[in-house]
Amino acid sequence: MNLIFYFNTVILARMLEIAVKERDKKKKSQALRDAGLIPAVFYGPKEEAMPIEVDARDFEKVWRETGGSAIVVLKGVGDDKEALIHEVDVHPITGAPRHADLYVIERGKKITVQIPFEFVGEAPAEKAGHTVIKVMHEVEIEVRPSELPQHLEVDTSALKEVGDHISVKDIKLPESGEFVTDENETIVAVKEAAEEEVFEAPAEEVTEASAEEKSTVSSDEGEEKGESEDIQE
Structure with a gap:
């Protein structure tokens, strides 16, 4: 296995704003949805749970763009509050967010989040006919909110031969970032492509099959000859 010198970049997540309003607890959730709003709640270590409402289209746009790996x-x-979209309940058919x-x-304290990988580059090993297997698709890290990455790049162009791999420890993090996931975990690796098996019947079976076919043909020919002689008589 070759020693891989691996470089990647960190793409920081953009902070997006979203307008919220304290929700009247007497309002039913479905009535809010019918009015184009989504019932929600925010809470935190120093924030009591507060029911809120948010414009459905605005929220869905932000959620689709950031997922759970960006601060809104x-x-x-x-006061303005920095938050993570922790959990979203969606409609089972349309997939639209409902809560x-x-x-x-x-602020100023580290948070623990799952950050997705973005695979870039083309692995020379794959061009050579080998198989590149992606074992992981996200990693758990601890980082300051101001340095929260939108995703972490994994450059597969460093993979050239069977046995080459990229581990968690090879990925670059923001200055305040630390891995929670085991750094020795493999993210992507090169395996030798499995050869297709071609089934060949054993020689004995082929010989026996041929003998049976010849026997059947001879028997059929004998019967036809006998029938011909009977007709002539």
């Missing part, structure tokens, strides 16, 4: 700024209820939990973080 909640505006409209007291959201937002986790308000403490």
Whole structure:
């Protein structure tokens, strides 16, 4: 196995803003949805749970763009709050969000999040006919909110031969970042392509089959000859 010198870049997540409003607990959730709103709640280490409502289209746009790996700024209820989209309940058929939990973080303190990998580059090993196997698709890290990456790049162009692999420890993190996932875990590896098996019947079976075919043909010919002689008589 060759020693791989691996380089990658860190793409920091953009902070997006979303307007929220304190929700009247007397309002039914379905009534809010019918009005184009989503019922939600935010909470955190220093924030009591507060029911809120948010425009459905605005929320879905932010959620689709950031998922759970970016910070959104909640505006409209007291001071601006930085939060992670912690959990989203979606409609089983349409996939549209129906309710959201937002986790308000403490500014200046590290947070623990799952960050997705983005695979870039083309592996020379794959061009050579080998198989490149992606074992992991995200990693858990601890990082300051201001340095939260949107994703972490994994450059597969460093993979050239069977046995080459990229581990968690090979990935570059922001300055404040630390891996929670075991650094020795393999993210992607090169395996030798499995050869297709060609089934060949054993020689004895082929010989026996041929003998049976000849015997059948001879028997048929004998019967036809006998029938011919009977007709002539």
